[in-house]
Amino acid sequence: MKIVGAMQVGGNCSWILPKSLDNLASIVDEIVVVGSGIVSQETIKIVNQNSNVIAKHFQNQEEPRIEWNDMNLLLKMSQQRNADWILFMDADETFEPRLKNQIQQLVNTLDVGMYKFKKFWLWKSKEYYRTDHPEKYSTIAYNTYLVRSTSSLRFPNPAGSFLKRVVKHLIGKEKLKPYFGREPITGILGKVIETDIVVLHHAALNWNQFVKSQMWYAALLTKRQPRRPELDIIEQQFKILDESTLELKPVKKEWFD
Numbered sequence: 001m002k003i004v005g006a007m008q009v010g011g012n013c014s015w016i017l018p019k020s021l022d023n024l025a026s027i028v029d030e031i032v033v034v035g036s037g038i039v040s041q042e043t044i045k046i047v048n049q050n051s052n053v054i055a056k057h058f059q060n061q062e063e064p065r066i067e068w069n070d071m072n073l074l075l076k077m078s079q080q081r082n083a084d085w086i087l088f089m090d091a092d093e094t095f096e097p098r099l100k101n102q103i104q105q106l107v108n109t110l111d112v113g114m115y116k117f118k119k120f121w122l123w124k125s126k127e128y129y130r131t132d133h134p135e136k137y138s139t140i141a142y143n144t145y146l147v148r149s150t151s152s153l154r155f156p157n158p159a160g161s162f163l164k165r166v167v168k169h170l171i172g173k174e175k176l177k178p179y180f181g182r183e184p185i186t187g188i189l190g191k192v193i194e195t196d197i198v199v200l201h202h203a204a205l206n207w208n209q210f211v212k213s214q215m216w217y218a219a220l221l222t223k224r225q226p227r228r229p230e231l232d233i234i235e236q237q238f239k240i241l242d243e244s245t246l247e248l249k250p251v252k253k254e255w256f257d
Contacts, residue, residue, distance in 0.1 A: 001107040003146075004083035005031040006074040009047065010065065011216075012040035012209065013091040016202050017047070023094040023257065025052035027103055028087055032056065032077040037065035054081060068182045071155040075185075083149045088185075089199075090143055093119075096198040096255040106146065106195075113190025115146040120251075121201045128248040129200070136240070143182065144199050152187030174225050198255050214240055 005028035009017065024031055031052045035044065036059040047056055055077050059065075071088075078086045085107045089095075095117070106115055119141035120129040130137040147153065158181045159165045159174065168174040204210050218237045221228070 001084040001104070002030075002082060003028040003085045003087060003103065003107060004078040004081050005087045005089060006078050007031060007033050007089050007091055008067070008070050008074060009033060009035045009043055009091040010037040010039060011213065012043060014040055014042035014046055015206050015209070016092050017043060018050075020089070020091050020094055020202075021046070021050050021052065024087070024089055025050075026097075026257075027095060027100045030054040030081055032074060032081065034070045034074050034077070035059065036063075036067075036070050037061070068155045068157055071182050071185075075153055075155065079149055085146055086149055087146045088144055090201075092201060092203045093144060094200050094202065094256075096200070097257055098254070099197050102197070103146075107148075111190055112193055113148045113150075113188040114185075114192045115197075116192065116194045117141045117144060117146075117197045117199045118195070119144065119199050119201055120255075121204060122251070123204050123246075123248060124207060126205065126256075127250060129251055130204075130246065131249050132245040132247040140194050141199055142184070145185075147185060147188060148190060150187060150189050152189065153185055154187055155185055156183050158183045173227055200251075200255060211241065 005024040007021070007024060013020075021031065031050075031054060033047050033053050033056040035047070035057070038061055039058060044058060047053055057073060057077070059070075074088070075086065099117070106112070117140070119139060121137040122128070123130040123137075157165070159168070165174070203213070214237045218233050221233045221236070222230070225233075
């Protein structure tokens with residue numbers, strides 16, 4: 001079984017990218033990378049110098065970031081590498097070593113089409129992860145999963161059908177482009193299994209970069225949904241940064257290499 005790792009990068013993830021690429025390389029046979037939006041030169045340099053990255057594509061930075069298109073490109077690039085399984089992973093994540101030890105057993109289970117993982121957000125320290133609001137900070141990963149490669153796989157446009165998008169655009173509710181965000185992959189053949197294997201989210205370890213990213217997302221939402229009240233967008237992004245209910249638990253040493 002050939003396993004291809006598929007990673008999307010954006011912004012400046014150079015502070016974590018060497019670690020996340022090495023982590024992914026320890027699990028898969030090959031890696032493909034797609035970069036879009038304003039990708040830092042240091043990030044591009046790290047990708048270009050990594051010998052485990054077999055194929056890569058960096059979008060023109062003047063073009064808007066359309067995340068679901070990026071994911072479909074990652075899917076296409078993985079299948080061009082004759083992947084039997086594809087491990088989708090964000091650039092600010094790492095898997096616990098248990099996945100490396102168990103992945104051959106997982107991909108050789110014939111009736112399974114997808115494996116999901118438990119995602120924990122490290123919070124300002126490698127020593128602790130956040131446990132309040134588990135639906136956000138300690139839940140089954142939304143974007144990171146191992147999927148059996150089939151011709152039916154695709155990432156749908158999260159804005160809906162073309163007709164629906166045109167109507168939204170004409171009434172001024174939502175712009176056709178740019179569009180960021182992604183829906184879960186569709187076309188899975190076989191059972192979907194939720195595992196207890198842990199993937200760690202590192203974004204909040206670089207707090208200044210993390211806050212800037214939330215501001216960037218808020219700006220994109222304002223462009224995409226010009227009629228949406230500003231206060232709604234502010235509240236949506238503030239919920240991610242809010243520490244009024246903060247609860248932390250110590251990480252387990254075995255979650256790190």
